Amino acid sequence: xxxxxxxxxxxxxxxxxxxxxxxxxxxxxxxxxxxxxxxxxxxxxxxxxxxxxxxxxxxxxxxxxxxxxxxxxxxxxxxxxxxxxxxxxxxxxxxxxxxxxxxxxxxxxxxxxxxxxxxxxxxxxxxxxxxxxxxxxxxxxxxxxxxxxxxxxxxxxxxxxxxxxxxxxxxxxxxxxxxxxxxxxxxxxxxxxxxxxxxxxxxxxxxxxxxxxxxxxxxxxxxxxxxxxxxxxxxxxxxxxxxxxxxxxxxxxxxxxxxxxxxxxxxxxxxxxxxxxxxxxxxxxxxxxxxxxxxxxxxxxxxxxxxxxxxxxxxxxxxxxxxxxxx
Amino acid sequence: xxxxxxxxxxxxxxxxxxxxxxxxxxxxxxxxxxxxxxxxxxxxxxxxxxxxxxxxxxxxxxxxxxxxxxxxxxxxxxxxxxxxxxxxxxxxxxxxxxxxxxxxxxxxxxxxxxxxxxxxxxxxxxxxxxxxxxxxxxxxxxxxxxxxxxxxxxxxxxxxxxxxxxxxxxxxxxxxxxxxxxxxx
Numbered sequence: 001x002x003x004x005x006x007x008x009x010x011x012x013x014x015x016x017x018x019x020x021x022x023x024x025x026x027x028x029x030x031x032x033x034x035x036x037x038x039x040x041x042x043x044x045x046x047x048x049x050x051x052x053x054x055x056x057x058x059x060x061x062x063x064x065x066x067x068x069x070x071x072x073x074x075x076x077x078x079x080x081x082x083x084x085x086x087x088x089x090x091x092x093x094x095x096x097x098x099x100x101x102x103x104x105x106x107x108x109x110x111x112x113x114x115x116x117x118x119x120x121x122x123x124x125x126x127x128x129x130x131x132x133x134x135x136x137x138x139x140x141x142x143x144x145x146x147x148x149x150x151x152x153x154x155x156x157x158x159x160x161x162x163x164x165x166x167x168x169x170x171x172x173x174x175x176x177x178x179x180x181x182x183x184x185x186x187x188x189x190x191x192x193x194x195x196x197x198x199x200x201x202x203x204x205x206x207x208x209x210x211x212x213x214x215x216x217x218x219x220x221x222x223x224x225x226x227x228x229x230x231x232x233x234x235x236x237x238x239x240x241x242x243x244x245x246x247x248x249x250x251x252x253x254x255x256x257x258x259x260x261x262x263x264x265x266x267x268x269x270x271x272x273x274x275x276x277x278x279x280x281x282x283x284x285x286x287x288x289x290x291x292x293x294x295x296x297x298x299x300x301x302x303x304x305x306x307x308x309x310x311x312x313x314x315x316x317x318x319x320x321x322x323x324x325x326x327x
Numbered sequence: 328x329x330x331x332x333x334x335x336x337x338x339x340x341x342x343x344x345x346x347x348x349x350x351x352x353x354x355x356x357x358x359x360x361x362x363x364x365x366x367x368x369x370x371x372x373x374x375x376x377x378x379x380x381x382x383x384x385x386x387x388x389x390x391x392x393x394x395x396x397x398x399x400x401x402x403x404x405x406x407x408x409x410x411x412x413x414x415x416x417x418x419x420x421x422x423x424x425x426x427x428x429x430x431x432x433x434x435x436x437x438x439x440x441x442x443x444x445x446x447x448x449x450x451x452x453x454x455x456x457x458x459x460x461x462x463x464x465x466x467x468x469x470x471x472x473x474x475x476x477x478x479x480x481x482x483x484x485x486x487x488x489x490x491x492x493x494x495x496x497x498x499x500x501x502x503x504x505x506x507x508x509x510x511x512x
Contacts, residue, residue, distance in 0.1 A: 047417055070496050
């Protein structure tokens with residue numbers, strides 16, 4: 001038995017039989033409805049039609065669930081690092097190139113390459129050509145090459161380039177990692193908030209830990225900055241994630257004034273750092289807030305687990321100092 | 328082990344599990360709610376409830392049992408959210424909600440594989456398509472604003488996004504098939 005009906009949108013639906021089996025036109029309509037649902041562009045009539053189809057067909061239910069699963073994964077895939085884990089490709093699992101040294105020989109025309117620019121050099125040619133600055137292909141290796149072995153959960157690695165600075169990036173869901181200066185020898189002792197493994201729900205209001213002069217350190221700034229969420233501004237945003245560095249963590253800085261102090265050594269001169277911006281683990285003895293940031297420095301001394309909560313338009317920052325890698 | 332140290336281990340165990348399965352849980356919740364604002368709210372509430380009730384979870388059992396437990400709690404949180412949004416016009420009736428929830432479990436359990444497949448699949452998008460998806464899904468730009476910015480109509484952008492979604496979903500499905508057959512992508 002075959003019946004033909006015309007729906008509200010003027011689409012023709014052909015039913016092969018009465019059992020709910022459908023032909024190509026009907027499948028196309030199902031796709032339209034599911035896509036309309038994902039885009040939140042369905043009229044009430046179309047929504048009722050989709051609801052009916054979901055009731056009738058497990059295929060349509062699976063379609064809708066699959067599409068929503070793809071959508072929910074897209075922010076992770078498109079985030080700064082582009083991946084949940086920095087080590088996802090077979091090549092990266094087998095071994096990681098930690099340092100790359102490139103020599104370009106026999107260049108006929110000297111070419112100045114600035115940060116944020118890209119060039120192409122080919123074997124057999126002595127000409128250097130400019131190309132589009134596109135870092136997408138390095139998204140998996142860049143964190144590893146910067147000294148981060150793995151970042152999972154709501155932690156994302158910023159793309160390499162001069163335009164990706166802490167003050168300019170807002171992300172409603174992720175803690176963003178910005179590599180700062182590498183292999184800096186401390187000329188003077190440096191105060192930090194945390195040096196020992198443990199869970200920190202408050203920063204002890206005591207004399208700060210000190211990293212001795214002469215230590216060679218590299219720095220990473222971690223940031224949770226939430227954009228204006230309009231009518232949802234009353235809701236705190238929470239981000240939980242874990243990051244493992246290639247070398248031991250020498251110290252964590254979480255308070256405003258120590259962030260300021262360490263900026264002189266590890267900060268980026270192009271960035272105008274905002275205040276207040278430190279994470280807000282409770283100061284010892286204070287019971288004013290009911291929601292706190294949690295920082296766990298794991299026993300391996302390389303892994304940090306963060307559970308940060310921040311209000312819209314506000315900023316949480318942490319500076320992580322790790323041992324410089326020996327070249 | 329001191330009380331403080333035990334508490335730290337407890338929290339660490341929870342965060343490790345939550346971080347590991349967060350993507351699966353988000354996919355599950357997204358299957359049951361139409362708006363991303365709702366998904367975010369339910370994820371927040373679910374994470375708090377999971378932490379508050381973590382004592383009741385059998386930590387000696389299989390790691391994957393955390394996901395079953397998390398699905399159960401998230402489903403309850405979605406129901407609570409639905410009750411608060413009773414006037415929402417895009418709200419499935421309870422029978423359809425139950426059918427979707429059953430379907431969502433099996434899909435969300437494979438979300439890790441789906442994400443890996445998706446990472447491969449997005450490489451096939453054109454640069455402009457990537458920019459559009461990036462703007463909508465990562466940056467959360469509203470389609471109407473984006474349409475003005477790009478000088479296109481919202482309808483045209485909806486159609487482009489629909490085509491991209493179709494393409495990505497088909498690609499992920501094929502890749503998941505490959506994983507089943509070959510054991511890897």
